[in-house]
Amino acid sequence: TKKQAFFSSVMNYQIPVLIVFVTMVIQVWSIRYRSSTYDSEMKHVTVTIIALSLLFCICNSLMSIFLLLNIAGIKGAVLYFNYQLNYIVVVSSNTLPLLNAVLTPLILITRSRSLRAKLTTDLRNAVNKARSLFRGTHHRSM
Numbered sequence: 001t002k003k004q005a006f007f008s009s010v011m012n013y014q015i016p017v018l019i020v021f022v023t024m025v026i027q028v029w030s031i032r033y034r035s036s037t038y039d040s041e042m043k044h045v046t047v048t049i050i051a052l053s054l055l056f057c058i059c060n061s062l063m064s065i066f067l068l069l070n071i072a073g074i075k076g077a078v079l080y081f082n083y084q085l086n087y088i089v090v091v092s093s094n095t096l097p098l099l100n101a102v103l104t105p106l107i108l109i110t111r112s113r114s115l116r117a118k119l120t121t122d123l124r125n126a127v128n129k130a131r132s133l134f135r136g137t138h139h140r141s142m
Contacts, residue, residue: 013060013061013064014060014064016056016060017056017057017060017064020056020057021053021057023053024049024050024053024054027049028046028049028050031046032046047111048107051107052104052107055100055103055104056100056104059096059099059100060096060097060100062092
């Protein structure tokens with residue numbers, strides 16, 4: 001029934017979003033107002049927390065909005081239940097959580113100088129190792 005589908009949508013998508021949003025607010029408030037100093041490093045941490053939390057909230061809220069429009073069966077809405085909406089719901093139910101999983105490390109890497117430097121060094125070492133292995137096998141076969 002529509003009531004069960006609504007409850008399932010809220011439980012599966014909106015409760016985690018609510019928890020992450022409330023946690024974000026508590027963390028930002030704690031960093032901003034409970035700390036004795038609010039320097040550039042604290043601002044950097046605050047922006048990172050907000051970016052990660054909003055990414056999670058957006059990726060999970062969009063799916064919930066599609067489901068709620070489908071459950072409500074709003075006539076005249078652009079996303080009224082039809083084949084296209086069904087396709088969007090199926091694709092986004094798999095894609096949006098993956099998008100969150102892909103973008104989270106990218107946010108962490110771009111926001112952390114030390115992590116970015118370590119990743120660059122590791123990638124450089126891996127490329128050099130691959131080149132040396134390739135050169136070694138290539139010359140041996142001739």
